[in-house]
Amino acid sequence: MTDFQTSRRSFLKTSAAATGGLLMAVNLPGTLGQAMAAGTVSTPNAWVHIADNNTITILSAHSEMGQGVHTSMPMLVAEELNVDLSQIKVVDAPPGAAYVNALLGAQITGGSTSVRGSWEKLRVAGAQVREMLITAAAAHWGVDRDQVKADKGMLLGPNGKKATYGYFAESASRLSIPEKPPLKDPKDFRLVGKRTKRVDTPAKTNGTAEFGIDVKLPGMVYATIVQCPVIGGKVKSFDGAQAKSMPGVQAVVQVSDGVAVVADSWWRAKKAAEKLSIQWDEGAVASISDASMLEGNRAAAKSGKVIPIIASKGDVAKAFQGAAKVLEAEYITPMQSHSPLEPMNFTAHVQGNKALLIGPTQFQQGAQGAVAGALGLKPEDITLKTTYLGGGFGRRLELDFIVQAAEISKAVGKPVKLVWTREEDMTHDYYRPMGVNNVKAGLDASGMPVGLHFKVTSQSITQRAFGLPKETLDPFMAEAAVTGYNVPNTQHDLVIHDTGFRVGYWRAVSHSMNAFANESFVDEMAKAAGQDPYAYRMKMLEGKPRYANVLKLAAEKAGWGKPVAAGRARGIALMEGYDSYMAQVAEVSLNKDGSVKVHKITVAADVGHMVNPDTVEAQLQSSIIFGMGAVLKHQITMANGRVKETNFAAYEPVRMYETPQIDIVLVKSTEKPGGIGEPGTAVAAPAIANAVAALTGKRVRRLPLTADAIRQA
Missing domain, CATH: 3.30.365.10 (Aldehyde oxidase/xanthine dehydrogenase, molybdopterin binding domain)
Structure with a gap:
């Protein structure tokens, strides 16, 4: 890789x-x-x-x-x-220092x-x-x-x-x-x-x-690639004779990550690739499974190196000792695939010491630098053009498919468009890592929290992607770990556990796991206190006007406190992410098979000064639907180092008929702009989970919220 x-x-x-x-x-x-x-x-x-x-x-x-x-x-x-x-x-x-994103340190x-x-x-x-x-x-x-x-x-x-x-x-x-x-x-x-x-x-x-998959250059040929079924595995040997004999095939090429077949059409390359005979060295993770990953995370949560996210406030241990009631819960979020509808692809033309790269990327300088390193070229001798992206969600921050295209072009001496199959795309992702969140609270006699301890255990993407030193706080693991609620004694920690598996940034990154845990747990505290979840939250938001305002707006717009149709219930959730403040109310019921039907999502968002409100609304709709997939359906599971979900039949997107009514309230604000492409994905999870708990009386603490998960809760 x-x-x-x-x-x-x-x-x-x-x-x-x-x-x-x-x-x-x-x-x-x-x-x-x-x-x-x-x-x-x-x-x-x-x-x-x-x-x-x-x-x-x-x-x-x-x-x-x-x-x-x-x-x-x-x-x-x-x-x-x-x-x-x-x-x-x-x-x-193009790649250039003037275009570096100052908030992320690169283009x-x-x-x-x-x-x-x-x-x-x-x-x-x-x-x-x-x-x-x-x-x-x-x-x-x-x-x-x-x-x-x-x-x-x-x-x-x-x-x-x-x-x-x-x-x-x-x-x-x-x-x-x-x-x-x-x-x-x-x-x-x-x-x-x-x-x-x-x-x-x-x-x-x-x-x-023009998307990457549309690119055409004079004399261009097409390639597909076969990679080891276990990510990180390498080719030991291969026999490409039968593939080479197939119609239209021009070359069979071994590259860093596998074996590519080059032909005069992509379909011919794909059919020929099925005839490859490859012996693999499956590498270090050939025995890993999602069950073993969960066991490793749980063990690390108990005994791993604890890294403070922020300085502790007050005396949490003492608060627990004096609490009228102590609650504890574990929340689990599985691995997720990016699965953009446009599979990984890139077009490359390498001629001598020059290279032309055209395609969908979120990381222009990285693409230029990685190809330069792989091919021994100077970065300034590489021209890169970015096309439209048919979805990114963080997957196109990675550079593997771009380097592959360049290696294949150099080997065959022609412009090459590399297109992965859907199966290669889904089984060779940089997945959102599995997360284990442990949350503990002490409640006073009135049911309000006097102490809170939050701990997230997961894998550091930044260590893998950018060489973050070990046992160093990864801020991309700590997003939404600290809430806006007023609790007198708090402690927030993370534990980094490296499973050895390949992980990457996924839409909303760690907001998606941390908000699910925090906002589910707030509902559990409210239930233990015998209080309404909305009113309970409002009591903890004194002096937090932007939080309180979006919570109030979402609740009012959704009709919180008013009766819902028979067989339905509402859930509420709140989060700040990327300088945007957001609350969502989900209204759900159960289908005949026990699966969750989301009827309506009401969202109130304060994103600061908006550039284009029309786009803000579209992003909210997009992120909520994207988040629904992860909440209700999606998980990446593994056995013997192999990803089981190989196509959309096993990793089904949210369909149009499943899409709920989405009511949006946008707060007019003169505050600095916040980000809006991702927060909605994270808030959708606890809003829906809290609605399901209100409907069924069962708290599901491990996603996805499938019919089986609800029955077994």
Whole structure:
């Protein structure tokens, strides 16, 4: 397997490409060169390019994987540049230091950071260009700057003077870039905060949008790959003679992770791959199972190295000793597959000491750096173009399939499109790790908590992906571990247990396990106290206005406290994640077979200042449905190191007929923007679990919430 394990600092040094004009070395569809098919292109800064025909192009450092960044990123620049969104073209930025996501330390799309990380940066970029254009026009016309106005692509001066942005772009680009240009007061926004249609919808509707799986290059051939059934295993030997004899097959190639078949069509490559005879060295995890992983996590929770998440508050042990009642519970979340609908794929063309990479990635610099390392090339000799992503959810942060495509192309000397089968995709994922959460609380005579001890035991993705030192706090394991509730004595710990299996960042990362445990346990405390779960939570939120507000809004919108239809019940949950505050109320019943039917999810979200409310709503709907799959259906199980779930028949997505009514309340806020792509996934789990417990009287503490799990609770 291909893991990128160098430090962030050394990685950025070796993989950052030059910034500035950033015109790509090759003419690719959708790149800057095509978008600006005019003459002279001027580049006032790394984000904005203006051609002399007044074509304005904005570079997006964030991959478009359905979350709307090709609309929200240009909106931020356009607002300060005083142009309409329709006047702008958007293309994906190449690898470059200017496009590093400051919140994550590399050029990465993930962690719900696109708007959070770009809110000020892109507004400044737009304002810089606006001010430089005004200065250039004022100098040319011999007037004061305050007599020049920039609006909708035109510079307007006294006595009817006017010119396009493109006319002055070249002279403006020679000026010094103002470090702190004046930014608009949000009350003056004309675009940001307004519901805006996505710019990528027409292309995705009419089929002209280019996803990785759509890429075509002259002379391109197709490849598929067969990897060891046990992740991490290697090829001992193989016989490719029968595969080579199949129609259209051009080569059988051994690469780092397996054996690839190259043919003149993907289907021919796939059929030929079925004829491969491979002997495997199954490696170190050939005996692992999900049962043994759970046993290991439970043992580590009892005796492993404890790492404090935050400093303890008060005296938890003393609080437990004096408590009127002590509650304890264990919550288990299984491994999850990313399973994006577009399987892993990438196109590569390696020629001598140059390489062209085209495809869906969330990690541009990582792709460039990993291929450079694997092929012995210089990073600056690798050109990378990002296509649309047919789903990412964290899987396309990984680099294995990209390196494979480059290795195959180098071996055959042709441009190659590598496409994994669905079975390879699902059984060779970087899975969300299994989690074990132990929570203990002491309640006073009124049923309110006086002490709380939270512990999460799981695998550190950051150790695997970025070389985090062992026995070091992994912040991506601690997300949503600490709640907003007022409890006088608290202790929050984590234990890192390495199962040896390959894990990766999954939508909402550890929020999904920690929120499930925390919010399920709050409901259990409320039940022990004989109190309403909503009222119980509100009692613990004094001085926490953003938490309390979304909880109140969700409860009111859902009709909390009012009767529900016969056979139904409601559950409620609350969380802050990625600087966004969210509450959800789920209304559920049971189907005849005992499975859970979710009728309605009501969500109230305070995400700070919104760029595009329309996208915020879409992201909430998406993340809730995604989370429902993990709550009600999905788990990755293993035996003898092999993943059992090989396709969607065993890992069934939430179907359209299963999708509930989703009612959304968006809080108008002037707070800094929060992330919205992921929190809904995490809050859905405890909201649904709490509703099921209210309906059945049975508390299921191990996901998924299947009919069998409910019967056995």
